[in-house]
Amino acid sequence: MPLNEPITPGVVDWTGENPGILLKDENGNFSAMALFFRVAWSPVGQGQVLLLLGSPDQVEGPPNAPNVILSDNPELTAFLKKNFINKLAAFANAPSFATLPEIGAHAVRSSGDPMSHRYTETIAGGPLTVELVWEGFEAPRALELSPHEVASGEQNMFSLLVPAHAAQIIVNGHVLPGKLGTRVQAGYETTTAFLYFSETWIIPPEGS
Incomplete structure (x- = not known):
């Protein structure tokens, strides 16, 4: 989709950062999944949201299972779930997704350097501290x-992708089990650990 105009037509849905880690067990099933949003602009404001399915096949949330949403903007959480996450089959089809509890995030910070060897996002809320490591x-x-190239099937998307070849999801000091798999993004084979920077989703004009 080459740019042939200085302004991309359509309505901006949201823009920000969207790193993630998807781990698999020895049978190739997802054993733990984390998707983090640092949204700079959306119709419902800015915010930071962590979607964590630490035990995707279990319906329970904390303290029985690390299935939870940590967020500092509940309206943004609802917006992302309805307009974006609900359309990602790996998350939306997991038994834990429909009953995910939402806990307010009271501290969020990034560290490291994606130009170096390690980058992290740490999100704390209630009794949980979750560290994502790439x-x-x-x-x-x-x-x-x-x-037709994005999981939602509805928007144009512009982003800077930095793939990682090693990653961990750490909950209260406990490393969740699983290993990285592979995935295909626009014909390019990459891993299931990724940093997305400057990610912007645009709803195309009707009929385009």
Whole structure:
């Protein structure tokens, strides 16, 4: 989808950062999944949201299972669940997704350097502290995707992708089990650990 105009037509849905880690067990099933949003602009404001399915096949949340949403903007959480996360099959089809409890996040920080060997996001809320760790980075790739190339099937998406070859999800000091898999993004085979920076989702004009 080459840019042929200085202004991309359509309505901006949201923009920000959207790193994630998806781990699999020895049978190739998802054993733990984390998706983090640091939203700079949306129709319902800014905010930070962590979606964590630490035991995707269990319906229970904390303290029985690390399935939870940590968020500092409940309106943003609802917006993302309805307009974006609900359309990601790996998350929406998990038994734990429908009953995810939401806990207010009281501290969120990033550390490390994606140009170096390690980058982290740490999110704390209630009794939980979750650390997402990415290591072993590839060179960044600039993506420019049309609706048929994104999981939602509805928006154009522009982003900077930095794939990682090692990653961990750590909950209250406990490393969740699983290993990285592979996935295909716009014909490019990459891993299930990724940093997305400058990610912008645009709803195309009707009929386009």
